[in-house]
Amino acid sequence: MVIPRRYGALLGVVAGAAGLAMSELVSGGLHQRVSPIVAVAEGVIGLTPGAVIELVISVVGTNDKPFLIGLTVVGALVLSAVAGLLAIRSVLAGQGLFFLLGAVVLLAVHARLTSSATTYVPAIVGVVTSLVLLAVLARKAQAATARPPDRDTFGQPCHDRSRRGFLVLAGVVGLAAVVAGSTGRFLAQGRAAVEAARRKLDLPLRSVATPPGTDLGVRGIDPWVTSQAKFYRIDTALSAPQILPKDWELRIHGMVDREVTLTYQNLLDRGLEQAWVTLCCVSNQVGGDLISNASWSGVRIADLLAEAGVQDGADAVKSTSEDGWTCGTPLAALTDDRRALLAVAMNGEPLTPEHGFPVRMVVPGLYGYVSATKWVVDLEVTRFDDFSAFWTVRGWSREGPVKTQSRIDVPRQGANLSPGRVAIGGVAWAQHTGIEKVEVRVGAGDWTAATLGADPSIDTWVQWSVPWDATAGDHDIVVRATDKSGYTQTDKLADVVPDGATGWHTVTVEVGQ
Numbered sequence: 001m002v003i004p005r006r007y008g009a010l011l012g013v014v015a016g017a018a019g020l021a022m023s024e025l026v027s028g029g030l031h032q033r034v035s036p037i038v039a040v041a042e043g044v045i046g047l048t049p050g051a052v053i054e055l056v057i058s059v060v061g062t063n064d065k066p067f068l069i070g071l072t073v074v075g076a077l078v079l080s081a082v083a084g085l086l087a088i089r090s091v092l093a094g095q096g097l098f099f100l101l102g103a104v105v106l107l108a109v110h111a112r113l114t115s116s117a118t119t120y121v122p123a124i125v126g127v128v129t130s131l132v133l134l135a136v137l138a139r140k141a142q143a144a145t146a147r148p149p150d151r152d153t154f155g156q157p158c159h160d161r162s163r164r165g166f167l168v169l170a171g172v173v174g175l176a177a178v179v180a181g182s183t184g185r186f187l188a189q190g191r192a193a194v195e196a197a198r199r200k201l202d203l204p205l206r207s208v209a210t211p212p213g214t215d216l217g218v219r220g221i222d223p224w225v226t227s228q229a230k231f232y233r234i235d236t237a238l239s240a241p242q243i244l245p246k247d248w249e250l251r252i253h254g255m256v257d258r259e260v261t262l263t264y265q266n267l268l269d270r271g272l273e274q275a276w277v278t279l280c281c282v283s284n285q286v287g288g289d290l291i292s293n294a295s296w297s298g299v300r301i302a303d304l305l306a307e308a309g310v311q312d313g314a315d316a317v318k319s320t321s322e323d324g325w326t327c328g329t330p331l332a333a334l335t336d337d338r339r340a341l342l343a344v345a346m347n348g349e350p351l352t353p354e355h356g357f358p359v360r361m362v363v364p365g366l367y368g369y370v371s372a373t374k375w376v377v378d379l380e381v382t383r384f385d386d387f388s389a390f391w392t393v394r395g396w397s398r399e400g401p402v403k404t405q406s407r408i409d410v411p412r413q414g415a416n417l418s419p420g421r422v423a424i425g426g427v428a429w430a431q432h433t434g435i436e437k438v439e440v441r442v443g444a445g446d447w448t449a450a451t452l453g454a455d456p457s458i459d460t461w462v463q464w465s466v467p468w469d470a471t472a473g474d475h476d477i478v479v480r481a482t483d484k485s486g487y488t489q490t491d492k493l494a495d496v497v498p499d500g501a502t503g504w505h506t507v508t509v510e511v512g513q
C-alpha cells in the first residue's frame with residue numbers, strides 16, 4: 001500500500017521543525033550571539049542583491065528582519081516537506097536532503113560566528129534530530145498505511161487506529177518542537193537583554209591609559225595590557241551566566257557581626273577604585289598563556305568586610321558564583337592593604353559576560369581558582385577547616401599564591417633565525433611581590449640581566465628584553481626571574497597540580513649560516 005503524500009509532507013515538516021527547534025534551544029542555552037536560523041537568514045541577506053533587499057524593505061518596512069527570518073523558516077519547512085516526501089519512498093533519500101540542508105546551515109554558522117569549542121553544536125544537534133525523527137516518523141507512517149486495515153466490531157475495515165498512532169506521534173513531536181523553539185528564543189533574549197543593559201551602563205570610570213614604559217616595543221612580546229577579547233578565559237560554565245545588573249545581589253554573611261546585602265547600584269555609589277592586576281591560572285604550564293593583565297575597577301572587599309564586621313576565628317572567605325562554583329580565599333588577602341576588589345569593570349568598560357559581568361572578584365597575588373570568582377553572588381566569612389571549594393575537592397591545594405615565573409615570547413620555540421642582532425623578550429610575574437630582575441642565558445653562556453619595562457604596581461607582570469648577537473647553530477635560550485623578596489625561580493620542574501608549575505622556560509632556536 002502506498003503511503004499518502006500528505007503523510008510524507010507532514011512527517012518531513014515535523015522532523016524539520018523539531019531540528020530547527022533543537023538548534024534554537026541549544027544555541028539559546030549556550031548564549032550564542034546568533035542562532036543557526038539567524039545565521040542562515042543573515043547569510044541569505046549577504047547573498048541577496050542590494051536592489052532586491054531595498055525592494056523588500058520598501059514593502060515590509062522595518063520588519064525586514066522578522067520577515068526574513070520567517071521566510072527562512074518557511075523555506076526550511078518547505079524543503080523539509082520535500083525531504084518527507086522523499087522519505088516515504090526511501091528514508092535515505094529524505095535524510096540525504098536533510099544532510100545537505102545541514103551542510104548549508106553549518107556554512108552559514110561558520111560565516112557568522114568566530115569559532116569556539118561549541119560554535120557548531122546547535123546546528124549539529126538540529127541536523128541529527130531531524131535525521132533521526134525523519135527515520136522514526138517514516139517508519140511509523142509506513143506501519144500506519146502498509147498494515148492491513150484493522151476491523152471494527154462490525155467487521156468493517158478501519159484504518160484509524162494505526163493512523164491515529166502516527167498522527168499523535170507527529171503531533172507530540174510538533175508540540176515539543178514549539179516548546180523547545182520558544183525556550184531557545186527566550187534564552188537568546190536573555191543574552192540580548194543583558195547585552196543591552198551592559199551597553200546602557202555609564203560607569204564613573206577614570207581614564208585607564210596604559211602607563212608609559214610598560215610596553216618595551218619589542219615585536220612578539222604579549223602587549224602589557226590584554227584586551228578583553230584576548231584575555232584568557234577559564235571557568236566551568238558551559239556558557240557565561242547572563243545576569244542583569246538590576247537582578248544582581250551580593251550577600252555577605254557567616255562569621256560577621258551584621259549581614260550585608262549589596263545591589264549593583266550600592267557598589268557604584270561607593271565610588272570605584274582602579275587597579276592594574278595580572279590574573280593567572282594555576283593550570284598555566286611553564287611557558288603557557290593562561291595569564292593576562294588588565295585594569296580593574298571596583299570596590300575594595302576589605303571595606304565591605306569591615307562593614308560586616310569579621311568575627312574572631314575566621315580565616316577564609318568562601319565565595320560562590322551565580323552558577324554555583326565555589327572558591328576559598330584566605331581572609332588575610334582580602335583584608336590587608338592590597339587592592340582586592342569586587343570588580344565591575346575591566347579596561348575601562350563594564351565586564352564582559354565571559355569575564356564575570358556584572359561583578360567578579362580580583363585579588364592580586366593569588367591564582368584565579370582561589371580568588372577570582374566571576375558572577376559572584378555570595379561571600380561567606382568562615383574557616384578553611386569548615387568547607388571545601390570546587391577545585392580543592394578535586395586535588396588542588398587549599399591556598400594558591402602565584403609562583404614567581406617568567407616566559408620567553410620571542411623568539412618562538414623552534415624559530416629559524418638569521419645570524420645577527422635579535423631581540424629576546426617576554427614577560428615575568430610575581431604578583432603582589434614584584435619582579436626585581438630577569439636574567440637570560442643562551443647555551444652554556446653567562447646569565448645576562450634583561451631590561452625591564454615599567455610596572456606601575458607589584459601586582460602586574462613586567463615585560464623584559466635582552467639583545468642577542470645570534471650565531472649559526474642550535475641554541476637553547478633560558479629565562480629566570482628574581483622577585484622583590486629576593487627569591488630566584490627554581491629550575492626544578494613541578495607539574496601544575498596541586499599548586500602551580502615551576503621550572504625555567506626554555507626555547508630552542510636554529511640560527512642559519
Ligand SMILES: Nc1nc2c(c(=O)[nH]1)N[C@H]1C(S)=C(S)[C@@H](COP(=O)(O)O)O[C@H]1N2
Nearest residue numbers: 232233234235236281321325368369372374
Ligand atoms: N564562577 C566562576 N568563577 C571563576 C572560575 C569558574 O570556573 N567559575 N574559574 C576561576 C579560575 S580557575 C580562573 S584562572 C579565573 C579566570 O578568569 P578569567 O576567565 O576572567 O580569565 O576565574 C576564576 N573564577
Ligand SMILES: [Mo]
Nearest residue numbers: 281282368369
Ligand atoms: Mo584557573
